[in-house]
Amino acid sequence: xxxxxxxxxxxxxxxxxxxxxxxxxxxxxxxxxxxxxxxxxxxxxxxxxxxxxxxxxxxxxxxxxxxxxxxxxxxxxxxxxxxxxxxxxxxxxxxxxxxxxxxxxxxxxxxxxxxxxxxxxxxxxxxxxxxxxxxxxxxxxxxxxxxxxx
Ligand SMILES: [Zn+2]
Numbered sequence: 001x002x003x004x005x006x007x008x009x010x011x012x013x014x015x016x017x018x019x020x021x022x023x024x025x026x027x028x029x030x031x032x033x034x035x036x037x038x039x040x041x042x043x044x045x046x047x048x049x050x051x052x053x054x055x056x057x058x059x060x061x062x063x064x065x066x067x068x069x070x071x072x073x074x075x076x077x078x079x080x081x082x083x084x085x086x087x088x089x090x091x092x093x094x095x096x097x098x099x100x101x102x103x104x105x106x107x108x109x110x111x112x113x114x115x116x117x118x119x120x121x122x123x124x125x126x127x128x129x130x131x132x133x134x135x136x137x138x139x140x141x142x143x144x145x146x147x148x149x150x
Contacts, residue, residue: 051138
């Protein structure tokens with residue numbers, strides 16, 4: 001394949017096909033709760049203070065509800081008062097940032113790199129040390145009973 005043909009092939013490939021964890025919508029719908037599916041696969045947003053209770057796993061990591069990739073360290077979580085779990089930093093190897101113009105204002109979307117799931121957005125008004133506020137939907141994080149089974 002020529003370089004140009006190879007490039008075109010890559011550009012035409014639908015987003016998500018190269019994910020380490022790639023499932024169809026039907027498969028995701030079978031695995032996730034309706035709320036998790038809405039947020040992760042349909043770019044949805046939990047109502048403020050309306051998401052499920054989430055806890056870090058035994059290693060102090062918050063994990064993706066879709067693929068269990070480690071996303072945020074518990075010691076970066078802070079109380080933002082917004083009603084969404086908020087973090088000052090993310091595990092950069094498992095998280096990707098993408099420009100999002102859906103609301104008519106430029107925002108930066110936060111996605112899980114492994115499964116492509118929508119997690120939330122990152123803003124520049126967070127506390128020290130990073131000044132960042134990762135505003136994350138609780139429905140995108142693995143629920144407490146899954147990361148810490150009794
Ligand atoms: Zn994931």
